Amino acid sequence: MSKEFELVVDRIKCDGRGLCAEILPERIHLDSWGYPIMTKGPIPDHLMGLAQRTVDDCPVLALTLRRVAAQKHRGR
Amino acid sequence: MSAPRLLAGPDPSRGSERRAEHVARLGPLPKGGHALVELLVHTGLTGRGGAGFPVGLKWRAVAASSHGSAVVIANGAEGEPHSRKDRLLMTSRPHLILDGAMLAAASVHAKQVVLYIGEDHRAALRSMSEALAERTDHERRLMRIVPAPARYVAGDSSATVHLVDAGIATPTTTPPSPRDRGVGGAATLVQNVETLAHVALIARTGTATGTVLITVAGSVNAPGVLEVNAGTPLGDAVQLAGGASEPARAVLLGGYFGQWVPAADAWTLPIDPQALHARGLSLGCGVIGLLPTSRCPVCEVAGIMRYLASESSAQCGPCFFGLRALADACTRIADRGTDPGDLQRLQRWSAEVYGRGACKHPDGAVMFLLSAMKTFGDDFAQHPAHLRRTA
Ligand SMILES: Cc1cc2nc3c(=O)[nH]c(=O)nc-3n(C[C@H](O)[C@H](O)[C@H](O)COP(=O)(O)O)c2cc1C
Ligand code: SF4
Ligand code: SF4
Numbered sequence: 286m287s288k289e290f291e292l293v294v295d296r297i298k299c300d301g302r303g304l305c306a307e308i309l310p311e312r313i314h315l316d317s318w319g320y321p322i323m324t325k326g327p328i329p330d331h332l333m334g335l336a337q338r339t340v341d342d343c344p345v346l347a348l349t350l351r352r353v354a355a356q357k358h359r360g361r
Numbered sequence: 362m363s364a365p366r367l368l369a370g371p372d373p374s375r376g377s378e379r380r381a382e383h384v385a386r387l388g389p390l391p392k393g394g395h396a397l398v399e400l401l402v403h404t405g406l407t408g409r410g411g412a413g414f415p416v417g418l419k420w421r422a423v424a425a426s427s428h429g430s431a432v433v434i435a436n437g438a439e440g441e442p443h444s445r446k447d448r449l450l451m452t453s454r455p456h457l458i459l460d461g462a463m464l465a466a467a468s469v470h471a472k473q474v475v476l477y478i479g480e481d482h483r484a485a486l487r488s489m490s491e492a493l494a495e496r497t498d499h500e501r502r503l504m505r506i507v508p509a510p511a512r513y514v515a516g517d518s519s520a521t522v523h524l525v526d527a528g529i530a531t532p533t534t535t536p537p538s539p540r541d542r543g544v545g546g547a548a549t550l551v552q553n554v555e556t557l558a559h560v561a562l563i564a565r566t567g568t569a570t571g572t573v574l575i576t577v578a579g580s581v582n583a584p585g586v587l588e589v590n591a592g593t594p595l596g597d598a599v600q601l602a603g604g605a606s607e608p609a610r611a612v613l614l615g616g617y618f619g620q621w622v623p624a625a626d627a628w629t630l631p632i633d634p635q636a637l638h639a640r641g642l643s644l645g646c647g648v649i650g651l652l653p654t655s656r657c658p659v660c661e662v663a664g665i666m667r668y669l670a671s672e673s674s675a676q677c678g679p680c681f682f683g684l685r686a687l688a689d690a691c692t693r694i695a696d697r698g699t700d701p702g703d704l705q706r707l708q709r710w711s712a713e714v715y716g717r718g719a720c721k722h723p724d725g726a727v728m729f730l731l732s733a734m735k736t737f738g739d740d741f742a743q744h745p746a747h748l749r750r751t752a
Contacts, residue, residue: 295534296677296719316713318682
């Protein structure tokens with residue numbers, strides 16, 4: 286079983302204030318309207334702690350860490 | 362050239378075919394089940410609601426996770442502005458659709474069937490409810506009609522589930538897809554009404570119907586719905602629709618989520634889902650729209666982008682703000698003339714918006730816009746100010 290994770294944002298929940306991009310700028314940047322764009326691919330081990338923090342700190346709980354191999358998701 | 366299968370029998374414009382006539386013409390409802398699912402896989406039937414997904418594979422998946430409690434939704438929302446084919450089918454051949462829905466229910470072991478019909482499609486609603494009243498007690502217990510709001514996104518599969526569950530026809534976040542977790546948490550098969558009508562015939566004959574329903578719209582002499590053999594050249598279909606009423610500039614293939622093709626390249630295209638797919642095109646929901654040389658493509662595209670932006674369900678930031686920004690930039694070019702900055706912004710924002718909604722509404726709108734900018738590149742690059750608005 287793969288232990289690689291990626292960050293998935295629930296587009297309906299996210300209200301785009303960009304806290305996640307402040308916590309993890311290495312993997313998340315904001316689009317022209319302030320909504321997060323996730324870098325594609327698995328999150329490197331040394332950033333997993335910060336990735337978990339974006340999940341915990343997102344004010345509307347829009348973020349999840351998902352096993353890359355477990356479920357395909359569409360888009361970014 | 363055209364070989365009616367779905368529309369064989371009495372003149373469709375005369376209205377709803379009664380059950381007795383339907384059964385006399387085609388025979389009783391055959392059995393659904395595993396063998397039918399495999400037959401559908403074998404015939405390669407693909408969905409006719411727009412996405413073109415293989416039907417047999419979807420039925421297999423839903424049957425596997427059904428546990429006897431699946432739900433079937435027959436999608437007759439037909440929210441695509443120029444499409445008429447689902448309405449014509451619901452109005453003239455309701456029992457084909459009900460047969461297809463019952464076959465689906467038997468094949469995926471469903472315990473309820475929802476007939477999801479756009480509330481503005483009055484004749485279709487009447488015809489479908491009259492037809493439902495003619496079915497057996499068992500069938501009437503299983504099937505019910507749910508009117509859907511007349512909004513573009515109400516036809517998205519997750520929106521159909523949301524309306525049935527919570528009375529709100531807006532899309533929801535996927536995954537989970539309705540197929541895995543739909544109405545009341547049960548595996549749910551969402552299938553376009555034309556697709557179900559094809560199934561009703563395939564189950565009887567054991568072979569592919571070999572036809573598709575299309576709506577020919579725009580600058581043709583006799584716009585409307587046609588049933589053509591798959592593979593019919595697009596130009597022949599236009600002739601069947603009375604021919605172009607004035608010289609054509611381009612063809613929009615597949616409705617507002619579709620792609621523009623210059624007229625010179627369009628006439629020989631085969632109207633066939635698989636063949637078009639192989640060329641990077643899509644028949645989508647079957648709308649073939651002719652844009653005449655007398656209309657300005659930039660103004661036309663701006664009008665459609667404003668429509669698609671206004672039809673966002675406003676739940677996801679990139680879709681709501683992004684489509685509005687794209688529509689505004691198109692409108693600026695249409696009204697005030699080309700600004701190279703706006704052209705760059707259209708490209709950059711398109712890339713930012715694509716793939717970033719809960720549903721595929723923004724993806725469809727962006728694909729439409731990108732194909733317009735490719736096909737009408739010179740018009741976008743040199744649009745004059747204050748050209749008359751045609752949209
Ligand atoms: C914004 C949006 C609107 C849609 N509207 C319709 C519709 O009006 N009718 C329809 O059959 N499918 C519509 N679809 C496609 C459905 O999500 C779904 O793919 C289809 O009903 C499945 O049936 P099929 O496989 O038989 O085509 C829409 C999809 C999107 C993203
Ligand atoms: S922190 Fe949460 S709500 Fe804020 S932008 Fe990131 S995902 Fe969206
Ligand atoms: S992507 Fe757009 S249309 Fe789809 S759910 Fe989000 S806001 Fe609504």
